[in-house]
Amino acid sequence: MNIINLLKIAFKALNNNKMRCFLTMLGVIIGVGAVITMLAIGEGSKASIKSQISEMGSNMIMIMPGSEQRGGVRQSKDDMQSLKPSDYEVLKENAKLLSYITPSVSSQGQWINGNNNYPSQVQGVNSEYLDIRQRHISDGQMFTEQDVKSAAKVCVLGKTLVDNLFPNGESPIGCVVRFGKIPMTVIGVLEPKGYNTMGQDQDDLALVPYTTVMKRILAIDYLQGINASAISEEQSMAAMEEVSEILRSSHKLRATDADDFQVLSMQELSDMISATSSMMTLLLAAVAGISLLVGGIGIMNIMIVSVTERTREIGLRMSIGAKGRDIMMQFLIEAIIISVTGGLLGITLGGLATWAVSAIANWPVRIDAFSVILSFAVCTFIGILFGFYPAAKASKLDPIEAIRYE
Amino acid sequence: MAKEIIKIENLRRNFKVGSEVVKALRGVTFSICEGEFVTIMGSSGSGKSTLLNTIGCLDTPTSGGYFLDGVDVKSMGKNERARLRNRKIGFIFQNYNLLPKTTAIENVELPLLYNSSISAKERLSRAKEALEAVGLGDRMMHKSNQMSGGQQQRVAIARALVNDPVIILADEATGNLDTRTSFSILTLFQKLHRAGRTIIFVTHNPEIAQYSSRNIVLRDGKIVSDTYNDSIRSAQEVYESLPEEND
Secondary structure: OOHHHHHHHHHHHHHHOHHHHHHHHHHHHHHHHHHHHHHHHHHHHHHHHHHHHHHOOOOEEEEEEOOOEEOOEEOOOOOOOOOOHHHHHHHHHHOOOEEEEEEEEEEEEEEEEOOEEEEEEEEEEOOOHHHHHOOOEEEEOOOOHHHHHOOOOEEEEOHHHHHHHOOOOOOOOOOEEEEOOEEEEEEEEEOOOOEOOOOOEOOOEEEEEHHHHHHHHHOOOOOOEEEEEEOOOOOHHHHHHHHHHHHHHHOOOOOOOOOOEEEEEHHHHHHHHHHHHHHHHHHHHHHHHHHHHHHHHHHHHHHHHHHHHOHHHHHHHHHOOOOHHHHHHHHHHHHHHHHHHHHHHHHHHHHHHHHHHHHHHOOOOOOOHHHHHHHHHHHHHHHHHHHHHHHHHHHOOOHHHHHOOO | OOOEEEEEEEEEEEEEEOOEEEEEEEEEEEEEEOOOEEEEEOOOOOOHHHHHHHHOOOOOOOEEEEEEOOEEOOOOOHHHHHHHHHHHEEEEOOOOOOOOOOEHHHHHHHHHHOOOOOOHHHHHHHHHHHHHHOOOOOOOOOEHHHOOHHHHHHHHHHHHHOOOOOEEEEEOOOOOOOHHHHHHHHHHHHHHHHOOOOEEEEEOOHHHHHHOOEEEEEEOOEEEEEEEOOOOOOHHHHHHHOOOOOO
């Protein structure tokens, strides 16, 4: 018996029981819809966390001086002076997994422009800072390697600082402002970035060559930290190990010595947050999956009832020449039609629900092609799985008994 | 001599019920030739249902031989027998067994659906032909639950004719019908018989034997009489003599 005839027979049978067929489908529709919506919400929040972290520079690696014991007293790491400009040089020269690297020294102080002043921080870096933190210059330019070498008194201001020092909206480029007592020429303005996930104003800072901060502001010969970015997010871990190795050998640490520096990466933070949100997604999907399973059991239940109810029909079909296989295929196809149609409607419902969630509750959502394909595949599989038993039961009926079944 | 459609030799069929063996058929031998209208009679428990199931290739004998249209059925598997039923046998049941909520024409098409060598177009034209042959040319699109018992049985007969079977097996085909409708159905059987069809009509109603060409009586799994009827009564005459219901 060919497949077109089988489909025709199955459609006919379902058509004869529209209401029951729809109610059976409803289980699958709700199941698939729930799976799609839950996955969309989970994926959406994961994606939004990820994008926030990657805005901060997801492949960023921070190297800080480590705490150390001196005469039994554990020192605060701010007092440590174990990172030197030479460490920066060594890393820049030897680290192959780092794409950008900048020393980092910072200080707090009052910025003054005529009658206006504002307390902010000064961040001593080199020009690669922009690439590491994914910042851009909106006006003017970044300072150069030459400015770094000469410890030039130039600065690039963040938006918050510009707003407070130049309240009348005039262009700050070329103006001379003071940090404490040190005059500095404004050569550029950073593109605003707003607040980060932790609620910090990312525009409340000024970038200055790190040499300027070290020599002219803090008068120190060590670095407070080194920031770098790995060549890719995946390579972050390897890059961290590489940094450790290079620093240990340049610091001449013995194998038994503890690190006198710390290497941290955004990747770790990112992994932690996305692991949590993956877990949530999985949990939500599992709950939704259970409802899909219940929907599948609903199909089996109805198919068993249907086989019993249609025993005489099965007997008749067999007596006029249907083989066991034909009967089995008929019922299996009915189950698959229910689950596949339910699946398609469920995907539509899931799409609508997802849209409603994002429109009404304003949650970040994202429907993955993967989640659609997965839930569709699962419900087709469920149709086959739960349709198989009743179909096999139908195909094994004895036509002699079936035809006289009351 | 006409072609032998059915040849049964020393047919036995035993059933195991618990530890007991029930002998439903105890050595039945007969042949049916093309164009015969045979009634098989017997009270309940006589083995007539078992015989019908065997002739209809639904059941296989425990021993003995059964040849349908020259084919040895006994050695056939389940699927082969299903195919044989589809191509060579037309079944008619006491309770019609039409598919519910399905039109007459779709019901009649059903056997042809299980024959993949027949195209959709041919299926439709053959179903129409069969319905016209039973006098339901004007009710093709009626659903089975919108028809009277007699009409439903006519649809069932059309369904049995549609695959052009070598034999028509009727199991108490008039059992559920009132007298007048019974005779109209019997008239239809006689018409088919005159057109050359081979019919086996199983019944426990001894009256019907008067309208067939041959009568086989079973008792306790054995044939007790096998008589040819030289003076077949016309069912149509009886039908016409019966008053139409008008109370």
